[in-house]
Amino acid sequence: MxxxxxxxxxxxxxxxxxxxxxxxxxxxxxxxxxxxxxxxARARAGGAPVRADISKLAAGQQLTLAWQGRPVSVIRRSPAMIARTRDLDPARLRDPHSRAPQQPGYAGGALRAIRPEIGVLIGVCTHLGCSPNFHPEPGVDEFGRDRSGRDRSGRDWPGGYFCPCHGSRFDLAGRVFRDMPATLNLVVPPHRYESEQVVVIGEDEAAG
Structure with missing residues (x-):
């Protein structure tokens, strides 16, 4: 037992x-x-929306942040900058109404923005992927030198973005001029406003 x-x-x-x-x-x-x-964590961060505080962004200035591994430029346009962009002759631009596919609906106007004074652009040239330089005033080249406001065609350039790699020029809404190496406008990423002073990059208005 x-x-x-x-x-x-x-x-x-x-x-x-x-x-x-x-x-x-x-x-x-x-x-x-x-x-x-x-x-x-890296994968989540790579595609996660990014919030930008624009409360201290003065007219004529831009801030740059990263979203999905790409630089995004957020610019506050002054009334004069808005007027120069709206008054630009569409015939000088390759795609003045941003009819290229895969753009948010609010990228179709002259300012390509939800709010006229705030522009949001992916800072990658659509030619070969260089980073265009921001030149908000007319007649200033990539080195900050006065060119009497003339572009390659001999007409006033209203300021905007200049690609130092191959010379492509874009206006203050990221629209590419004709006869440039780049053939597409700078990309407008999906974005929305969380508040008057905070813009969310990577989420469209429907997500608000």
Missing amino acids: AESGVNNGRRRFLLASTSVMGAVGVVAATIPLVAYWRPS
């Missing part, structure tokens, strides 16, 4: 040990699976 009790006790111990080890094995096998399905 004593030997039978010992055997029963040993059997219960072995069963319990096997159950515990099995549970540990299931947990160990599950951890890599959970980690696989859960995006890394």
Whole structure:
């Protein structure tokens, strides 16, 4: 009887040990699976919306931030800059109404923006991916030198963006001029306004 009790006790111990080890094995096998399905912090950050505080952004200035690994330029346009952009002869621009596909609806007007005074553009030239320089005033080249307000065609350039790699010029709304290496306007990313002073890059107005 004593030997039978010992055997029963040993059997219960072995069963319990096997159950515990099995549970540990299931947990160990599950951890890599959970980690696989859960995006890394870097992956989440790469596509996550980015908030920009524009409360201190003065007229004629821009701030640059990163979204999805690309630079995004947020510019506050002065009334004079808005007027120069609106009054620009559409015939001088390759795509004045941004009819190229995959652009938000608010990218179709002359200012390509939700709010006339705030422009939001991906700062990557649509030619070969260089970063255009911001020159808000007319007649200033990529080195800050006066060119008497003349572009390649001999007419006034209203200021905007100049690509130092191959000379493409864009206006203050990111619209490319004709006869430039770049053939597409600068991209307007999806964005919305969380408040009067905060713009969210990476979310469209419908997400607000």
